[in-house]
Amino acid sequence: MMECVLRADRVLIDGHLVPASVGIAGGxxxxxxxxxxxxxxxxxxxLPPDAVLLPGFVDTHVHINDPGTDWEGFASATAAAAAGGITTLVDMPLDSDPVTTSVSALNLKRSAAEGNCVVDIGFWGGVVPDNLDRLASLVRAGVRGFKCFLADSGNPDFGHxxxxxxRAAMARIADLDSLLLVHAESHxxxxxxxxxxxRSYRSFLASRPDAAEEDAVGxxxxxxxxTGARAHIVHVSSAHVVPLLAAAKADGVAVTAETCPHYLTFDAETVPDGGTEFAVCPPIRDGANRELLWSALADGTLDLVxxxxxxxxxxDKAAGDFGRAFGGISSLQLGPRAAWTEAARRGFGMAEVSRWMSQRPAALAGYADRGRIALGLRADLCAFDPDAHETVHAGALxxxxxxxxxEGVSLRGAVLQTWVAGVPALTRIGEPV
Incomplete structure (x- = not known):
C-alpha cells in the first residue's frame, strides 16, 4: 500500500498540465x-480545484550564513523555503564563519544544519586564491561544485x-570534472x-557598470x-552579456547562466534614494534591461532563475547609505511567486517557471532525482494556487x-503545501512542520 495519493485537476507532467493522481511510496x-x-x-x-501540483522548486543560490552569523540560519532559511514551495536548497560557501573552503569547514556547516532543516540541503564549496590543493578533497566530501568571485566579495576570508x-582554478575544475559558479564582475x-x-541609488548603479559584467563574462x-571546464555565471543583471553567452553556447562552450527574481521584477527608475533594501551586487538596472533579461530566458540564453x-x-543596510550598505537581497520565500507574477504578465505559464526554477537548477547541481514529476523520482512536490494574490509584509516572512x-508588493500565487520526499513540510495553515 502506498503512503499517499495526491489527486489534482492540474499536475505538471512533461511540460503539460493534466488531471492525474500521483502515488507516493518510500519517499x-x-x-x-x-x-x-x-x-x-x-x-x-x-487538492483544491484551483491548485496545481508542481515539482518542488530548487534554489541553488542561497546564502544561509550559518554557522557564525546572526544574518540567517538553517532553521529560518529552510522554513522560509518550505513556505515558498522550495524543497531543495544549495548553500553558498561565504558569509558563514568559517567560509566553506576546506573539508573541516564543510563539516562544521553540516553540523550546524543537522536537525535544523525542513527541506533538503546541499552545499557548494568555495575557491579562493590559496585553496586549489583542497578542491579534490571537497569533491570527495560531497560538495555539489564550487563558487568563486572575480571581484571583491566583501568578505576578507573569501578572496577574489x-x-x-x-584560469588555474578552471583547469583544476576541468581535471575534477566539477563545476565552477562565478560571480562575474571585473575587479x-x-x-x-x-x-x-x-543615499543616491544612481551613484550605486554607476559604481558597478555593465562593463564590469561584460569584462568578467568574457x-x-x-x-x-x-580548458573545457564547466562554468556557470551567477546572478546575471546586465543584458549586455547576453550576446556573449549566446555566442558561447552556439559554439558549444560549457557555460550556463542564471538570473534572479529581483532583476526580473524591479527597475532602477523606481528604486528610491535611500532604498538600501534594493542594494545588491551586481545592481538592479533599468526597465529596458529587465525586458531583455526576460527575452534571454525565453530563448534559452539564460538557463534558470x-x-x-x-x-x-x-x-548592515546602513540606514539608507549606499556607500556603506551590505549588498544583498532577502527574498528566499518569495522567489517563485515573484517570478510567477512577472512571468504571467508576459504570457509565460507554470511549465516555463517550473523549468527555470525546478528542473534546470536541479540539473545544475547534479540532482538527477528531482525537479520533475516522473516515476522513480523523489516526491518533492508543491501544491500551488497560481491565481491567488497577496501583499507582502516582510515581518510575516x-x-x-x-x-x-x-515590502508592500502584490504578488500572484500561493503555496498551499510542500512535500519533501513525500513528507509534508508545512502544516495545513501554512506553517513549517
Whole structure:
C-alpha cells in the first residue's frame, strides 16, 4: 500500500498540465495515473480545484550564513523555503564563519544544519586564491561544485581570483570534472570606477557598470573554451552579456547562466534614494534591461532563475547609505511567486517557471532525482494556487530579519503545501512542520 495519493485537476507532467493522481511510496513517486484511478494508500488527498501540483522548486543560490552569523540560519532559511514551495536548497560557501573552503569547514556547516532543516540541503564549496590543493578533497566530501568571485566579495576570508588564478582554478575544475559558479564582475573595472555615495541609488548603479559584467563574462567564456571546464555565471543583471553567452553556447562552450527574481521584477527608475533594501551586487538596472533579461530566458540564453537570497541584519543596510550598505537581497520565500507574477504578465505559464526554477537548477547541481514529476523520482512536490494574490509584509516572512524590497508588493500565487520526499513540510495553515 502506498503512503499517499495526491489527486489534482492540474499536475505538471512533461511540460503539460493534466488531471492525474500521483502515488507516493518510500519517499518516491511510485505511480502516475488517471485522476480517479483506484489506488490503496494510507492517505488519499484531493487538492483544491484551483491548485496545481508542481515539482518542488530548487534554489541553488542561497546564502544561509550559518554557522557564525546572526544574518540567517538553517532553521529560518529552510522554513522560509518550505513556505515558498522550495524543497531543495544549495548553500553558498561565504558569509558563514568559517567560509566553506576546506573539508573541516564543510563539516562544521553540516553540523550546524543537522536537525535544523525542513527541506533538503546541499552545499557548494568555495575557491579562493590559496585553496586549489583542497578542491579534490571537497569533491570527495560531497560538495555539489564550487563558487568563486572575480571581484571583491566583501568578505576578507573569501578572496577574489585574479584572471591568472581563475584560469588555474578552471583547469583544476576541468581535471575534477566539477563545476565552477562565478560571480562575474571585473575587479579591475569596479576598482577603476566611482564609489557609491550616501543615499543616491544612481551613484550605486554607476559604481558597478555593465562593463564590469561584460569584462568578467568574457574572461569566463574564454577560459571555459580553453580548458573545457564547466562554468556557470551567477546572478546575471546586465543584458549586455547576453550576446556573449549566446555566442558561447552556439559554439558549444560549457557555460550556463542564471538570473534572479529581483532583476526580473524591479527597475532602477523606481528604486528610491535611500532604498538600501534594493542594494545588491551586481545592481538592479533599468526597465529596458529587465525586458531583455526576460527575452534571454525565453530563448534559452539564460538557463534558470534562483533567489540569490543574501540577507543581513538590519543594521548592515546602513540606514539608507549606499556607500556603506551590505549588498544583498532577502527574498528566499518569495522567489517563485515573484517570478510567477512577472512571468504571467508576459504570457509565460507554470511549465516555463517550473523549468527555470525546478528542473534546470536541479540539473545544475547534479540532482538527477528531482525537479520533475516522473516515476522513480523523489516526491518533492508543491501544491500551488497560481491565481491567488497577496501583499507582502516582510515581518510575516520566515526569514530571520524583516528586510526586503518586496515590502508592500502584490504578488500572484500561493503555496498551499510542500512535500519533501513525500513528507509534508508545512502544516495545513501554512506553517513549517
Amino acid at each position: 518516491q513517486i511510485a505511480h502516475i495515473d488517471a485522476l480517479d484511478a483506484d489506488h490503496s494508500a494510507a492517505q488519499d488527498i484531493r 581570483l585574479s584572471p591568472a588564478q581563475f 579591475a573595472v569596479i576598482d577603476a570606477g566611482p564609489r557609491p555615495v550616501g 574572461l569566463v567564456v574564454e577560459t571555459a573554451r580553453e 534562483v533567489s540569490d537570497h543574501s540577507p543581513c541584519a538590519p543594521r 520566515r526569514h530571520r530579519h524583516p528586510v526586503s524590497p518586496y
